[in-house]
Amino acid sequence: AQSVAQPEDQVNVAEGNPLTVKCTYSVSGNPYLFWYVQYPNRGLQFLLKYITGDNLVKGSYGFEAEFNKSQTSFHLKKPSALVSDSALYFCAVRGGGYQKVTFGTGTKLQVIP
Amino acid sequence: EAGVTQSPTHLIKTRGQQATLRCSPISGHTSVYWYQQALGLGLQFLLWYDEGEERNRGNFPPRFSGRQFPNYSSELNVNALELEDSALYLCASSHGPGAGTDTQYFGPGTRLTVL
Numbered sequence: 219a220q221s222v223a224q225p226e227d228q229v230n231v232a233e234g235n236p237l238t239v240k241c242t243y244s245v246s247g248n249p250y251l252f253w254y255v256q257y258p259n260r261g262l263q264f265l266l267k268y269i270t271g272d273n274l275v276k277g278s279y280g281f282e283a284e285f286n287k288s289q290t291s292f293h294l295k296k297p298s299a300l301v302s303d304s305a306l307y308f309c310a311v312r313g314g315g316y317q318k319v320t321f322g323t324g325t326k327l328q329v330i331p
Numbered sequence: 332e333a334g335v336t337q338s339p340t341h342l343i344k345t346r347g348q349q350a351t352l353r354c355s356p357i358s359g360h361t362s363v364y365w366y367q368q369a370l371g372l373g374l375q376f377l378l379w380y381d382e383g384e385e386r387n388r389g390n391f392p393p394r395f396s397g398r399q400f401p402n403y404s405s406e407l408n409v410n411a412l413e414l415e416d417s418a419l420y421l422c423a424s425s426h427g428p429g430a431g432t433d434t435q436y437f438g439p440g441t442r443l444t445v446l
Contacts, residue, residue: 250433252434252435254437260439260440261335261421261437261438261439261440262374262421262423262437263437264434264435264436264437267434308373308374314428315428316379316381316386316387316428317387318376318379318387318389319364319376319435320376321366321373321374321376322373323373324373324374
């Protein structure tokens with residue numbers, strides 16, 4: 219069965235500092251990996267995805283993620299955090315065909331001014 | 332381009348009643364997904380419809396059901412409501428899985444409260 223782990227319930231970072239939100243996964247076959255962000259009382263917004271190709275994926279709002287096959291990780295990163303980045307971040311994975319997408323439990327990012 | 336829309340925004344029901352939630356996908360998308368987001372429990376997968384057929388189902392009882400219409404919009408029905416069904420129900424849409432571009436785009440959700 220496929221699974222996603224987001225080991226940190228909350229990440230605190232000072233504004234202007236680099237941020238990392240961690241994600242590891244387990245799936246049969248080649249993974250499709252996604253990051254989403256959720257602002258309070260709103261739906262999820264797509265940030266970026268990895269399907270194949272370059273291990274460093276660039277997405278919306280200056281975010282990027284690095285796919286590491288040997289460590290089965292897909293960590294979300296940003297070089298310089300903004301207060302407006304404070305939100306709930308979800309990592310997700312699925313295999314091929316009609317396998318469902320599995321979401322992690324989410325990591326709350328708090329950027330401190 | 333219009334995003335995923337859901338109705339109603341809020342729904343208040345009492346135990347034992349039935350709730351119907353609706354979702355309209357982004358134009359051109361054939362897949363619709365339903366998720367339950369209860370407080371503190373993350374996103375739980377409910378149902379996946381593509382081209383009018385149910386393609387996958389999460390670990391929910393049969394009183395959670397749905398359907399997809401020929402125009403690809405979808406309904407989620409919850410029968411015999413229980414207090415623990417209170418949650419934000421999110422709908423997402425995407426191109427079909429064979430397209431290689433099946434990123435899910437989410438609607439704003441329906442907040443269901445069961446009293």
